[in-house]
Amino acid sequence: MVERATWRTRLGFIFAAVGSAVGLGNIWRFPFQTAEFGGAAFLFVYLVAVVFIGIPAILSEFVIGRRAQLNAIDAFEKLGHPSWKVVGALGVFTGFWVLSYYSVIGGWVMRYIVGSLSGAYFGDPATYFGTVSAGLPALAAHGLFMLVAVGIVAFGVEEGIERATTVMVPAVLVLLVGIAVYAATLPGAGEGYAYFLTPEPGAITANLTSVLPAAVGQALFSLSLGFSVMITYASYVGEDENLGVDGLSIAGFNTGIGVLAGLVVFPLLFAQGVSPETAGPGAVFVSIPTALADLPVGGILGLVFFLIVLIAALSSAISLLEVLVSYMVDNYGYARRRLATIAGTVIFLLGIPSALKTAWLGWFDGIAVNLFLPLVVFLVVVFVGWVLAGEAVAEIREGTRGGESLATAWLWTVRTIVLLGVGLSLALGVYEL
Numbered sequence: 001m002v003e004r005a006t007w008r009t010r011l012g013f014i015f016a017a018v019g020s021a022v023g024l025g026n027i028w029r030f031p032f033q034t035a036e037f038g039g040a041a042f043l044f045v046y047l048v049a050v051v052f053i054g055i056p057a058i059l060s061e062f063v064i065g066r067r068a069q070l071n072a073i074d075a076f077e078k079l080g081h082p083s084w085k086v087v088g089a090l091g092v093f094t095g096f097w098v099l100s101y102y103s104v105i106g107g108w109v110m111r112y113i114v115g116s117l118s119g120a121y122f123g124d125p126a127t128y129f130g131t132v133s134a135g136l137p138a139l140a141a142h143g144l145f146m147l148v149a150v151g152i153v154a155f156g157v158e159e160g161i162e163r164a165t166t167v168m169v170p171a172v173l174v175l176l177v178g179i180a181v182y183a184a185t186l187p188g189a190g191e192g193y194a195y196f197l198t199p200e201p202g203a204i205t206a207n208l209t210s211v212l213p214a215a216v217g218q219a220l221f222s223l224s225l226g227f228s229v230m231i232t233y234a235s236y237v238g239e240d241e242n243l244g245v246d247g248l249s250i251a252g253f254n255t256g257i258g259v260l261a262g263l264v265v266f267p268l269l270f271a272q273g274v275s276p277e278t279a280g281p282g283a284v285f286v287s288i289p290t291a292l293a294d295l296p297v298g299g300i301l302g303l304v305f306f307l308i309v310l311i312a313a314l315s316s317a318i319s320l321l322e323v324l325v326s327y328m329v330d331n332y333g334y335a336r337r338r339l340a341t342i343a344g345t346v347i348f349l350l351g352i353p354s355a356l357k358t359a360w361l362g363w364f365d366g367i368a369v370n371l372f373l374p375l376v377v378f379l380v381v382v383f384v385g386w387v388l389a390g391e392a393v394a395e396i397r398e399g400t401r402g403g404e405s406l407a408t409a410w411l412w413t414v415r416t417i418v419l420l421g422v423g424l425s426l427a428l429g430v431y432e433l
C-alpha cells in the first residue's frame with residue numbers, strides 16, 4: 001500500500017477545496033441559471049440554499065473523509081458500513097459524467113484564449129460563440145483540455161494541485177473585481193443590478209417548484225458536492241483542524257466569486273441591450289467580448305480574463321480526476337500517470353456528444369444537476385445524519401473550541417433542513433426532467 005499524501009498546510013487544503021469549488025460553475029453556469037430562472041428571485045433562493053443546505057452538506061462530506069482518512073469509496077467501509085460504498089462510487093461516477101461536458105466548456109475557454117490573441121471574437125461575438133461551441137472545433141478543444149487536466153493530475157496531490165491553486169485562486173478574484181468595476185461605469189449597468197439584486201417576493205413564490213431544484217442544484221454543483229471530491233480532499237486533512245471554519249471559508253469564497261460574476265455579466269448584458277432570457281449558456285462568452293470590444297486594450301483584457309477562467313476550470317477538473325485516481329492508488333498501487341490517462345480517455349469519449357451539439361451538453365448537465373447531484377448528496381446526508389450521527393458530531397467538534405452546541409445544531413440541520421431540502425429538490429428535479 002502506498003503511503004498517503006497529506007496537505008502540507010491547512011491553507012493548502014482550503015485552497016485546494018476552493019480551487020475545486022470555484023470554476024465554470026461560478027463564471028459560466030451561475031449567471032445563465034440566474035438569467036433563466038428570473039434574476040434576483042433565483043439569487044435569493046440560491047443564497048438561502050448555500051447557507052442552509054450547502055454549508056451543512058460540505059461539512060457532511062468533510063466528516064466522512066477526515067474520519068476515514070481514506071478514498072471516498074473505501075471510507076464508508078472503514079467507518080463500519082461497507083454497503084454504503086455504493087454512495088462513494090455513485091459520487092465518482094457523477095464526477096465522470098460532469099467532467100465529460102465540463103471539459104467541453106473548458107475547451108470553449110481555450111478557444112476564447114486564442115480568439116483574444118487574434119481578436120477574432122470582437123467582430124460578431126454571438127456568431128463566434130456559435131462556431132466555437134459545437135462541432136469538430138469544440139471536439140478538438142475538449143480533447144486538449146482533457147489532456148492538460150490529465151497532465152496535471154499525473155504529478156500528484158502536493159506538487160500538482162496544491163501549488164497551482166494557491167496562485168490561481170487569488171488571480172480569479174482580482175480580475176473579476178477589475179471587470180466588475182469597469183462594468184459599473186457603463187450606461188445601463190443600474191438596470192442590470194436591479195435585475196440581479198432586487199427580488200420581487202411574488203416572483204420567488206410564483207415559480208418556486210422550478211426555482212428550488214435549480215437553485216439547490218446550482219449550490220451543490222458550485223460547492224463540488226455529490227462528487228466525492230470533498231470527501232477525498234478532507235481525507236488528506238490531519239486531526240487538528242477546524243472543519244467548521246474551513247467549510248464556512250470555502251462556501252463564502254465560492255459564493256462571493258459567483259455573485260461577482262453576476263455583477264460582471266448582468267450590467268454588461270443590460271448595457272448591451274441583451275435580454276437575460278435570451279442569453280443562455282453563451283451569456284458570459286458573448287457579453288464579455290462585446291464589452292471588451294470598445295476598449296483600447298480589449299484583446300489583452302480578454303486574454304487575461306479567459307486565461308483565469310481556464311485556470312479556474314482546470315483546478316476544478318483536476319479535483320474530479322483526483323477522486324478516482326486516489327481510489328485506484330489506495331487499492332491497487334497503480335502508477336498515477338497510467339490511471340490518470342485511462343480515466344481521461346474514458347471521460348473524453350463520454351464528452352463527444354456534448355462537444356458536437358450544445359443540446360446534448362444541456363441534456364448531460366440536466367441529468368447531473370436534477371438527478372445525480374441531489375441523489376448522491378441525499379444519501380451522503382442520510383449516512384452522516386442518521387447512520388454516523390453521534391460519531392459525526394464528535395468529528396465536527398474536534399478542534400473546535402466550545403464546539404459542542406454548534407456541532408449539535410449542525411447535526412440537527414443535516415437531519416431536517418438539508419434532508420428535506422435536497423429530497424424535495426430531487427423529487428422536483430426528476431419531475432422537471
Ligand code: PFF
Binds near residue numbers: 316
Ligand atoms: N464546483 C465546480 C464549479 O463550480 O465550477 C464544478 C465542479 C468541480 C463540480 C469539481 C464537481 C467537482 F468535483
Ligand code: NA
Binds near residue numbers: 221
Ligand atoms: Na463553484
